[in-house]
Amino acid sequence: MRKQLRLGIMGGTFDPIHYGHLVAAEEALVQFSLDRVVFMPTGEPARKSHREVTPAEHRYLMTVIATASNPDFTVSRLEVDRPGVTYTVDTMLELRAIHGPDADLFFITGADAILDILTWKDSARLADACTLIAATRPGYDLARISTRPGAEAFSIELMEVPALAISSTDIRARIASRRPVRYLLPEEVATYARKNRLYEGLS
Numbered sequence: 385m386r387k388q389l390r391l392g393i394m395g396g397t398f399d400p401i402h403y404g405h406l407v408a409a410e411e412a413l414v415q416f417s418l419d420r421v422v423f424m425p426t427g428e429p430a431r432k433s434h435r436e437v438t439p440a441e442h443r444y445l446m447t448v449i450a451t452a453s454n455p456d457f458t459v460s461r462l463e464v465d466r467p468g469v470t471y472t473v474d475t476m477l478e479l480r481a482i483h484g485p486d487a488d489l490f491f492i493t494g495a496d497a498i499l500d501i502l503t504w505k506d507s508a509r510l511a512d513a514c515t516l517i518a519a520t521r522p523g524y525d526l527a528r529i530s531t532r533p534g535a536e537a538f539s540i541e542l543m544e545v546p547a548l549a550i551s552s553t554d555i556r557a558r559i560a561s562r563r564p565v566r567y568l569l570p571e572e573v574a575t576y577a578r579k580n581r582l583y584e585g586l587s
Contacts, residue, residue, distance in 0.1 A: 389487040392421035392517070393479065395472060396493065397429055397552070399438045400577055401450045402569035404550035408519040411545055412492050413456055416517065420456050421492070423447050427463040427470045438582050440464045446577065450570045473506040476513040489513060490541075494548065495520035498529055501538060508537060515539040521548050560586035 394409045401423075409421045425443045437443075444464045451457035462478065463470045472491065479489060495518035501507055516538055518529060526542045529535055550568050558565045560583045565574050577583060 389483055390416065390418045390490070391479070391483065391487055392416065392418040392490045392492055393476070393514075394421050394423045394492045395475075396424075396426065397437060398423070398425045398443050398447050399552055400443070400555060400569060400573050400582070401447045402550050402552060402555055402573075403567075404545065404548045406450060406454075406570075407547040408492060408543070408545045409457060410454075411543055412490065412517055412519070415543060416490055416541070418490065420458060423451055423457060423459045424463055424475060425459070427466050428468065430469045430471055442576075442580060442582055446573045449572045449576060471506075472504060473510040473513070476510060480513050488515070490515045490517050492517040492519055492543075494518070495524055495526075495529065495542070498540065499532070501529075501532075501535065507534070511537040511539075515541060517541050517543050519543050519545050519548060522546060556583045556586055559583045 392409065392412050394405065396405060398405065409423070412418060413421050425440060425447050427440050429437060441464070444459065444461060448459050451459055463475055476489060476491060491514045498516055498518045501516070504510060518526070518540055520542065522544045524542070529540060555565055555568055559574065559577055
C-alpha cells in the first residue's frame with residue numbers, strides 16, 4: 385500500500401529568507417511528520433502593495449541558496465512563474481490537483497498572517513484544501529485566531545518557533561545601513577543580497 389503523502393508548503397515573500405523561516409520549516413517537518421517541505425516564494429504578493437518588493441527571481445534564488453544543503457527542502461517556481469497577483473488558494477488548489485485528493489497538504493505561515501485568513505481570496509475553498517500551520521513565537525495566544533468568526537471552518541495547528549523573532553524588515557534595514565546580519569540569515573544569502581544591491585537606498 386502506497387504511503388499517503390504529507391507535504392508542507394512554506395509560503396512567504398522571503399525578502400530575504402532568514403533563519404526564522406528555515407527553523408520553522410524544519411520544526412514543521414519533524415512535528416507534523418512531513419515527507420518534505422516545499423518553499424513557495426510569492427510571485428506578485430497580493431498583500432504587499434504598501435511597499436516595493438524585491439523582484440521574484442532574486443527572492444527565488446535566495447531561497448534556493450538558503451535551502452540547498454537540506455535534502456528535505458525544495459523550492460518551487462509555481463508562484464514566481466504564474467502571471468498576475470499571487471493568491472494562496474490558487475496555489476493550494478493547483479497542488480491538490482497535482483498530488484491528488486489523498487495527499488495531506490499543510491500550509492506553513494506566520495500566525496499573524498493567518499489572522500487575515502477570512503479576508504484571503506476564496507477562504508472557504510482554502511479551508512477545504514489544506515491544514516494551516518501557524519508558526520509563531522512562544523507565548524502567542526491561539527485564541528486570537530480560533531475565536532475569529534469563520535475560523536472554525538479551518539484546521540489550524542499552532543507551532544512555536546523561538547527564531548521567528550528574526551524579521552525580514554529588520555534584515556533589509558540592516559543590509560541597507562551596512563549593519564551586521566550574521567547569525568540572522570545564511571551568509572550566502574546576505575552575500576547575494578549585497579552583491580546584487582537588493583536593499584540599497586532603503587530608509
